[in-house]
Amino acid sequence: MTTTETAPPTTLLTRTAYLLYGVTAYVAFLVVFLWAIAFVENASIVIGGVEIVPRTIDRGGPSGGIVVAVVIDLGLLALFAAQHSVMARDGFKRRWTRLVPQPIERSTYVLAATACLAVLLWWWHPITATVWDASTPALRWVLVAASLFGWILVLSSTFLINHFDLFGLRQVVANARRRPLPPYRFVTPLWYGIVRHPIYLGFVIAFWVAPTMTVGHLVFACATTAYIFVGIHLEERDLIRAFGNDYVDYRHRVPMLVPGLRARRASRPAQARVA
């Protein structure tokens, strides 16, 4: 997330190149994000007789023994998690922007995350042994709808905090227009008044609610959920550093992931405030 106030002086050519880079990173992200939805939902989309989702969580990927598949899949998830955890930290960004110009720092992060996600989706090894399988068509539809609701929650929440800042477009557009970037703001609209992490809640719903749960899908859901808790811990540390008592108070008022949970614990003593 960006807190820059002024864009450094650059030529028109450089600013245009940064803008194109940012737009390319955003479009690449959108394409791979749509693939990720199709991947998790095991969607089959045929256009002109061609299947455009050749590999999903349970279909089409490389095969191997179960042990090999679990090791490779966990390795792919670890690669994705490592990229996210390291590159999103403020300390890394400070050192990183000595190499990468500030206006395209976020786009570079988005591009790296997109590349790691594409590698994960392409090399994922399905493990198709069934854990559960909803028997009736009506129940299957309900579960698919609930899972898609998770994706809607993810996407709508990005717009509630700042979609174009999250994906680096605001930064390259401001730089192209030679406008200073307004400081990044802490906001709590709509879902952010119900849980502190609606994007992560959306992912948890999308990953766990499935009409057919295979062993591979379960490995994916367990590992990503564990990583979400680690990510929340790191992200909240940065948010407290950036927004101080505003975020500490927010943590006391609003539950982390499960709506209503914190309200039941409201009588617990408040944690230490930021000095």
Ligand SMILES: C[S@@+](CC[C@H](N)C(=O)[O-])C[C@H]1O[C@@H](n2cnc3c(N)ncnc32)[C@H](O)[C@@H]1O
């Ligand atoms: C991938 S988003 C996830 C946001 C949040 N954890 C969620 O699940 O909805 C990560 C970025 O959102 C920013 N962020 C988290 N909560 C925010 C809030 N209430 N207002 C503004 N930015 C926020 C963090 O600083 C971080 O850069």
